[in-house]
Amino acid sequence: MSRTRRQFLKTFAISAIATQFPHVAIANSSPQTILQPPRLKIGDTVGLINPASPIDAKDIEEVKQTLANLGLKVKLGAHILDRYGYLAGKDSDRAADVNAMFADSSVQAIIAVRGGWGCNRILPLINYSLIRQHPKILMGYSDITSLLLAIYAKSGIITFHGPVATSTWNQFTVDYVKRILFNGEAATLQNPIYTGENLNQNKSRVEAIAPGKARGILLGGNLSVLAAMVGSNYLPNWERTILFVEEIGEEVYRVDRLLTQLKLAGILDRIAGFIFGQCTDCDPKGKEDSLTLAQVLSDRIQPLGIPAWYGSSIGHIKDKFTLPVGGLVEIDASKNIIQMLKPAVSSL
Structure with a gap:
C-alpha cells in the first residue's frame, strides 16, 4: 500500500471516529469536530519535550527507564536540555520542539518532562494547523495546562492532564495511564x-x-x-x-x-x-x-x-x-x- 493511500485511510478513519464527539470553534474559524488521538501501543515512541523550566541530564536517564518499563521508546526534543535563565531554552526553540514532535511520523505520543513556568510564552509560536493534521497524545500537568487547553481550543484535539515524565509513576497513576491511553477505556x-x-x-x-x-x-x-x-x-x-x-x-x-x-x-x-x-x-x-x-x-x-x-x-x-x-x-x-x-x- 502506498504511503499516500495509508495516510488517506488514517485520516478518513480518524474523521469517522471524530464524528462521535461535539464540535468546537477552532482558531477563529468555523466549528470543527473534536479529534481523538490514536491510542498508545507497546513499542511506540514517545517524544519528550520540556516547554517550561529546565532539567538536568540525569533526569532524562530516569525518565527513559520509566517509559521503558511501560514498553515505550523515547525520542528527545532537540532543545530538551537547553537553559535560558529560569526557562528551558529560548521561546522559539521550546516551541520548535513541540511543533517538531507533532510533525515527526516516528513519534506516536508526546509527554512533557516537567512543568514550572514558560508555556504561556510559547502559545503564539505553536503551529495549531499542523497539530490538527497530526493528532497525537499530549500529556502533562501544572504549567503544561497552557498547552493542553490551547491545543484543544485551537486544534480541536483531546489532550491529557496527567503525569509529566518526572512524576512518581506509582501503581495508581500507571493504572489510569494504561486504561485510558493504552486500552482506550471510558474509565x-x-x-x-x-x-x-x-x-x-x-x-x-x-x-x-x-x-x-x-x-x-x-x-x-x-x-x-x-x-x-x-x-x-x-x-x-x-x-x-x-x-x-x-x-x-x-x-x-x-x-x-x-x-x-x-x-x-x-x-x-x-x-x-x-x-x-x-x-x-x-x-x-x-x-x-x-x-x-x-x-x-x-x-x-x-x-x-x-x-x-x-x-x-x-x-x-x-x-x-x-x-x-x-x-x-x-x-x-x-x-x-x-x-x-x-x-x-x-x-x-
Missing part, C-alpha cells in the same frame, strides 16, 4: 482508598461543596496558569463544561483571588460542574484570621448551584488521574466520581 475515575494503620487519611480527604450530577466536556488544569490565560484567545468555550482545577503553594487568599478572577471573567457562571483537585501546601502561614479553603469554595462555588466537590486525585500529588481535556464526562459530586462517557483515544 471511571475515583480516589484511592487508603486502609490500614498509620496512613494519613488526609491524602484522600474529600469535601462536598454541592451534591448532584452533571455532564459536559471536561476542561481545566492548574488554577494559577489558567487564570493567567484569561483574556487571551487560547482558552476554549466554557459553556456547560465541567471545570477542574488544582494548585500548589498558594495560600488561601491567593486561591480566593484566582477563583474570583474566573468569576469576574464570566467563566464560573458558564460551567455545569466544578472539581477542585488537591491544593498542596496551601495552608495559611501565620495568619490566624485567614478564611479556610472550604469557606472560600463555599463563597465562590456554592452560589453557582452546580455539582461540585474538593479533594479529587488531581494535582501535585503522587496518586494522579489521567484526565481527558476535551473529553465528554459525567460527574457525581455526591460520590466524588468522574465517569468518562467515551474513550478519549482512537483504536488506530
Whole structure:
C-alpha cells in the first residue's frame, strides 16, 4: 500500500471516529469536530519535550527507564536540555520542539518532562494547523495546562492532564495511564482508598461543596496558569463544561483571588460542574484570621448551584488521574466520581 493511500485511510478513519464527539470553534474559524488521538501501543515512541523550566541530564536517564518499563521508546526534543535563565531554552526553540514532535511520523505520543513556568510564552509560536493534521497524545500537568487547553481550543484535539515524565509513576497513576491511553477505556475515575494503620487519611480527604450530577466536556488544569490565560484567545468555550482545577503553594487568599478572577471573567457562571483537585501546601502561614479553603469554595462555588466537590486525585500529588481535556464526562459530586462517557483515544 502506498504511503499516500495509508495516510488517506488514517485520516478518513480518524474523521469517522471524530464524528462521535461535539464540535468546537477552532482558531477563529468555523466549528470543527473534536479529534481523538490514536491510542498508545507497546513499542511506540514517545517524544519528550520540556516547554517550561529546565532539567538536568540525569533526569532524562530516569525518565527513559520509566517509559521503558511501560514498553515505550523515547525520542528527545532537540532543545530538551537547553537553559535560558529560569526557562528551558529560548521561546522559539521550546516551541520548535513541540511543533517538531507533532510533525515527526516516528513519534506516536508526546509527554512533557516537567512543568514550572514558560508555556504561556510559547502559545503564539505553536503551529495549531499542523497539530490538527497530526493528532497525537499530549500529556502533562501544572504549567503544561497552557498547552493542553490551547491545543484543544485551537486544534480541536483531546489532550491529557496527567503525569509529566518526572512524576512518581506509582501503581495508581500507571493504572489510569494504561486504561485510558493504552486500552482506550471510558474509565471511571475515583480516589484511592487508603486502609490500614498509620496512613494519613488526609491524602484522600474529600469535601462536598454541592451534591448532584452533571455532564459536559471536561476542561481545566492548574488554577494559577489558567487564570493567567484569561483574556487571551487560547482558552476554549466554557459553556456547560465541567471545570477542574488544582494548585500548589498558594495560600488561601491567593486561591480566593484566582477563583474570583474566573468569576469576574464570566467563566464560573458558564460551567455545569466544578472539581477542585488537591491544593498542596496551601495552608495559611501565620495568619490566624485567614478564611479556610472550604469557606472560600463555599463563597465562590456554592452560589453557582452546580455539582461540585474538593479533594479529587488531581494535582501535585503522587496518586494522579489521567484526565481527558476535551473529553465528554459525567460527574457525581455526591460520590466524588468522574465517569468518562467515551474513550478519549482512537483504536488506530
